[in-house]
Amino acid sequence: MPDAPMLEVKQLTKRFGGLVAVKDLSFSIRGGEILGLIGPNGSGKSTAMRTVMGVDPPTSGSIRLDGKEIGGLPSHKVSRLGVGLVFQHSRPLNRQTVLENIKVALLPDRLNMLFHSGEVDTKARAIAERVGLGAVLDRKPPTLAFADLRRLELAKAIAHHPKLVLVDEPFAGLTASEVAAFSELIREFRDEGRAVLLVDHNVKGVSALVDRVVAMYLGEWIAEGSAAEVMANETVRRVYLGGALTKTSRPPPTVNGSAPLLKVDDVVVHYGKALAVQGVSLHVREGEFVSVVGLNGAGKTTLFNAICGLVPHAGTVQWDGAPLRGKTPAAIARGGIVQCPETRELFGDMTVRENLELGGHGLTDAERPERLEWLFDLFPILRAREGQVARTLSGGEQQMLAIARSLMMKPRLLILDEPTLGLAPVILEVLSRALERLRSTTNLTVLLGEQNVTFAIPHADRMYVLDHGKIVWEGLPERFEEEAARHYL
Template sequence: MTTLEVAGLSKHFGGLQAVDHMAFSVDSGEILGLIGPNGSGKSTTLTLTMGITRADSGSVKLDGREIARLPTHEITKAGMTMVFQHSRPLRRQTVLENIQLALLPDTFFQWRISAKTNEQAREVAHRVGLDHVLHQRPASLPFADLRRLEVAKALASNPKVLLLDEPFAGLAPRETSEFSTLFLSMRDAGCAIVLVDHNVKAVAELVDRISVMHAGQKIFEGSPSDATQNARVKEVYFGKSLETAQPRQASATTDLARKPLLQAHITSMHYGKSEALRNIELDVHEGEFVSVIGLNGAGKTTLFNSILGFVNYTGDVRFHDQTLKARQPSAIASLGIALCPETRELFSYMSVRENLELGGHALDAAARVRQLGWVYGLFPILRERAGQSAHTLSGGEQQMLTIGRALMQKPHLLMLDEPTLGLAPKVIEDISSVLTRLQQESGLTVLLAEQNLTFSLKHSDRIYLLETGSLRWNGPAERFAAEVGQDLL
């Protein structure tokens, strides 16, 4: 029996079509996996379904009843609830009290916890494995128990449908296995589950069906095995077929026997109680193009943020054999490292030229003019748009401006974080051509974080593969496709 049926769900945010006529259904006793690259609209689909975000159009039916226009608390009463990616417990209450409060009826007239409610709370806690921490407060809990508490609060409403947003984010493999067992037991008890997660392998091993989203639309629905082998699914995650990307030959000027330009030894990095990186060993030599690849949530951006001093970590990072540990990001940049962030971070209401000149603020006037001319030579469209505000540019032009601004620093090391994200194929080709020219003409050292394997392999001397915060493989780009390239999803 179909418990939840979603059809024609759409949502605009300004000029962005975040979700475009999305449709899916899930039956009692079934788990549906909702996957897709970063920015594909997965989490937005869940918040639209739950009524947290109001849809522009579309239908959401629970047991045949239209609930799309109901407030969220009424949707919860109707039998659907959601576990969010980030834990939100009441900090002053114990674990048991958090669950008890979730069990209270939706009324102003019950203030005391009854013996029955207390018993139910303990049963829910036992079901998710929280018996041993019932009287502790959230601040004292390990990360996995905080996630268990969020699931317990959701289970307190005895839902017919459970929406899970990134339930495995930040969990160790053993903890992921434990949560999978819990979700399977809920499915077997008749609950319908919709699960969004970046951990594609964990999802594929758990769910009954998979829906794949890209650019707000559903592009595939079927069995997990079919999803991981589907050519279109692989393309939206990694780019075109790996066979179409011919890895370049290692630079003749790169001497791997010499001391690396950049050395990163990161034993651990945490966001709160969640370990995001563990046992990372990475090096980049002068003149090399090195790519760090991996799915969403693998830790690529976190690795870059660690190198650049934006987050604290255990270990050491060295550049030109100087430690970067405990230095401010501005001091690290002054050593000759330039970042093109995934989010671009342009000054929206400043002109193209002003954004570029800010990138070269440390240069003297003559050097700044020369560097500006060089950047305009790489990206002629930026010369044409020099007087325009950055926010009036297309996404591709903004990405070119982001790269150009970094190059204005005359860096020794250029770090590119997901430069192809959300760009049209023609724009990706243009950026690829610029990188090829940089490699051929300047010998610039580049460290790239990227999900698009076709793009990465075309430029890389060496590859590092990240999975859930750990290094799975590293080696020459020409070995990648043969050794691991076909077994990534």
């Protein structure tokens, strides 16, 4: 039937032990259609794609390709039936040339299907020309630009002329012109009647390309429709923004002088060939609480790691008027910049008190117990848990311990990276009260990285919006809803 879907997923569920990564997910794609599967970090979209491809077997549910059940088939059989996967991270054979990489992808997986090497060469060259690799056929992957590595992944995926193409995070690390070129290649698949499933965390990033969008959260379907309809959906906005936006009237911070305590100028960070931070500039004055908001993958963690000396970068970072270049991360931390990382990095087999005492190893014997008492007053649950090993704490308790350990170092600037990630509302209230207390009773300066905008706004004197490694908006929190919220997705 001409209107029958090429891919039909019904009530797909995938469990990893006690974790339900995908729950009762249903969607379909027709030939000649591009479907965007979107959701914030941890929503289950990549697991759903891997299950369709056969990388992970489904726990239950149905996956049908042209009416044939493929759920549970191994990935090589799914590929043979006409499904191609473009990985987010390039996995080329680094000792072989671009042409040889494509030839390997063209080789059949059954001996009785072998064909003449001249035919393989012709097909490989045609595919390379199609995706824009014709000029680099004899080069090896380590010498390629990042965009060409992405094109190579695309070339390998289409080597068997798939009817369904799965593309994971297609535009991560690409410049605007490279995104346009890559988008055109994907549109060509649609024009040829192929079905395309784009997996991305950002609705805005794929809105100009997709025909429909399915939004997920915590493994479940939450919305479907055009990109505009999904971006306007209240459930989607709540998931991405963190809830209803509320305006706040905050007293201005006490700013000691006009010079910024932290000044970041034109910082650029590459991970290999990928451009993660693109010319970011910002400043934080002493006593300010500044929020940097952005979706997963926007570059917040990379920016913070550059400030703390954990990743090499171009541009300048100045602390209290002096450049930080050449200083070790340890020296930067001792100088007053302390980061509480998104991953917490606790010592799981050490007790709460031992983790805190590690944070305070630079304090004097007189300062240490005084600081511990102050932190136990800030987070009372830690006092009750001080003899408990960290790995047995709940997620919320671990987050409190991570923040407390950072505060144990007596920082002048505390960098909080995604402190609300995965936490229940009751824990968010505890963290919110703690931040308000820090602001009202100390001279601490805070740089907060968040994708939960409704948590960030009440705790910000100023805000920056980071999108694909660039600052796209800055201003006062009360202006965010009017000027930036509609563009945030």
